[in-house]
Amino acid sequence: MKTIIATLLTEQLSLDVDIHSLLETPKHASHGDIAFPTFLLAKERKQSPVIIAQELAKELTLPEQVQKVQAAGPYINFFFTAQYHLDQALKTPEIPQTQETILLEWPSPNSNKPLHIGHVRNMLMGNSLARILEKTGRKVIKVNLNNDRGIAICKSMLMYQLYGEGKTPESEGMKSDYFVGYYYTLFEKKVKEQPELQDQAQEMLQQWEAGDATVRALWEQMNNWAFQGHNTTYETFDIEHEKSYYESEIFHKGKEIVQQGEKDGLFYTDEKQNICIDLEQEGYGQKVLLRGDGTSIYITQDIALAKEKVNDFGACDKYIFVVGNEQAYHFQVLFNVLEKLGFGSTEKFFHFAYGMIELPEGKMSSRKGTVIYADQLIEELEEQAKENLLNRELTADLEAEELSARSKAIAKAALNFFILKFNPLSNFVFNPKESLSFEGETGPYLQYTYARIQSVLKKMEETEVIYPEELEEKEQALVKVLQEYASVVYEAGEEYKPSHIAHYAIKLAQTYNEFYHSCPIRTAPEDRKGLRKALSEQTARIIKDCLSLLTIQALDEM
């Protein structure tokens, strides 16, 4: 629409400004579809903007898509015809495609405990982002980095060695990652009274690095349990990767790269023989990249991983890391190091950061037992959803299987939407009792709107769509929102913002529900029935698409 108006204004008025960028989409329907503000002209011509608007509006000859033009104060407002709006709203949305290859890395957990609500935020954001990127034409390579070595897993190992008594997840009837996590928590408890455990864990880490057979065997056992548990959680959350990397396999590989960089004069050696980078100019200070004894640190392995990824998948246009924002500084340093090493400009790397989730009583603590685990969370929500279904007349008699399937879908809708509608960078307090609702701005609200449309459509026969001269107010509002879909997805892809999709979906559902309540569909006048049916179908299609981008299932009945 902007292009049409920009062309119109450029051709008919001799204005020396970039018209397209000045055009606005008014917030209120009474202001039309596109508005041209005349403030700039007023300044140039030293005339009242109101008068300029009035005069220009009179001069214009309108193309067929534009029904009328109206000067309103300092704005010239353009109104498009119902015909034009309907064509745009009812056609298959064309989402502008961006040809890019993006490597997306997430959720990259530690292997010493189960996934918790922080990982849930990570998993959902990564998943949704991947879907949005794919929808906008990008090729997305999905990888995971398992942090499977280090002091944390050694703590679990040590406790199992001391107190495990040969128990297994099977013998205890525990999900295997919880089994591993139990020993980690046990360490945090015991170390308070026995500080020497800290040294023992450290010692174990050294034995691990030295390749001690017993320690390695124990490590493999514990890790297998942890991963096995994580994998079932990934299934619940629809997480799939093309490749999983393991810190244990790459952590020693960065050494040569860093040493070569030092020879090439990119880095320097400090008095302790550490190889370091000077990022004073960039504002990040001096950072060690490789210890003097040649052993790796966190950033060394990230450098190695960058190379592995290029080896495996070729150079990509962008590399996105979904990681909590407490690591923002680390990633800025890493991106600068990678740029110096020739992996590409820092622009190619993006830290998709998100804020912390806290509980009403403060930060989560595995020691205090206040961690909310991903599996438990979704299970509790399923229970709530099930209860809701049983309390409704329509669904009280569902068969067990169907009841369970629907509860699952509704629970995930509630959780996914709740997490994804937020600005990712905000911290938020998660109150398990109050945070998740099924009413209002929620995933189930979207599912409900979709299901109700399906129910209405099912009862209707094929009807011809007849375009009316004028649309009713609620029809008009719906038509406008439907037209926005393609550009919303495009923007979400450009800006990496799943929340745009969430907010748009709510707006569409709200607009549709208002339409639904004031415009009968099945009992509409004959010349309106086909139109309203078509609008309902298109709304359903787009809601379903949005839900899919948010990793939520659309239900035909709920």
Next chain:
RNA sequence: GGCCCCGUAGCUUAGUCUGGAUAGAGUGGCUGGUUUCGGCCCAGCAGGUCGGGGGUUCGAAUCCUCCCGGGGUCACCA
């Protein structure tokens, strides 16, 4: 202390990059709505110094600047 993120109705928040007409929602509170397409719905009322000051601009929640509050980070940890 340096750097990064956050601050908008009682609560949860959209809008900030790219400045425009009356700052949108949800929730909670109050008042209503279905002999009609599914009430997890809809309508209405009350609720805002957009953290504060200064600046730029015809115009600022949005840009600049200085403060205030909350969180994070500044390891040879990950």
